[in-house]
Amino acid sequence: TDPQFGMAMTLAAGGILTELLADAVTILLPTNRNDLENALKSLKISKLFDGFRGGEMIDTEQLVTALLNLVVGVMNPAIGIKEIEINPLFVYKEKVCAVDVLMRIATGTSGAVNNK
Numbered sequence: 001t002d003p004q005f006g007m008a009m010t011l012a013a014g015g016i017l018t019e020l021l022a023d024a025v026t027i028l029l030p031t032n033r034n035d036l037e038n039a040l041k042s043l044k045i046s047k048l049f050d051g052f053r054g055g056e057m058i059d060t061e062q063l064v065t066a067l068l069n070l071v072v073g074v075m076n077p078a079i080g081i082k083e084i085e086i087n088p089l090f091v092y093k094e095k096v097c098a099v100d101v102l103m104r105i106a107t108g109t110s111g112a113v114n115n116k
Contacts, residue, residue, distance in 0.1 A: 001083065006028065006029065009026065009027050009070075009071065011026075011027075012043070024043075031068075036067050036068065037060070040060065059093060059094060059095075062096055079105075083103070084104070085103075086099075
């Protein structure tokens with residue numbers, strides 16, 4: 001959370017590509033589907049989404065939906081998320097999987113997670 005601008009989301013390639021490509025985009029929250037789609041398209045790695053050089057295509061609709069669901073959770077004051085890092089977020093042809101998540105919850109909130 002930025003004291004001046006509030007919550008923001010940074011999208012970037014993970015792993016060793018993070019520093020190698022210096023390819024990231026930050027958007028202010030809350031956001032919408034169109035802004036997320038445009039942010040993803042602005043990344044150098046977006047070519048990979050379409051099956052670059054014979055690679056597997058991914059379902060960007062599912063990726064955007066997952067990101068929008070994350071935004072809803074982050075913007076919900078009852079949950080009290082102050083900061084969240086997902087690295088890596090694997091994006092496959094038919095699913096999105098958050099492999100490692102680090103979350104900072106505000107004191108005085110339940111921070112309860114429903115694992116259904």
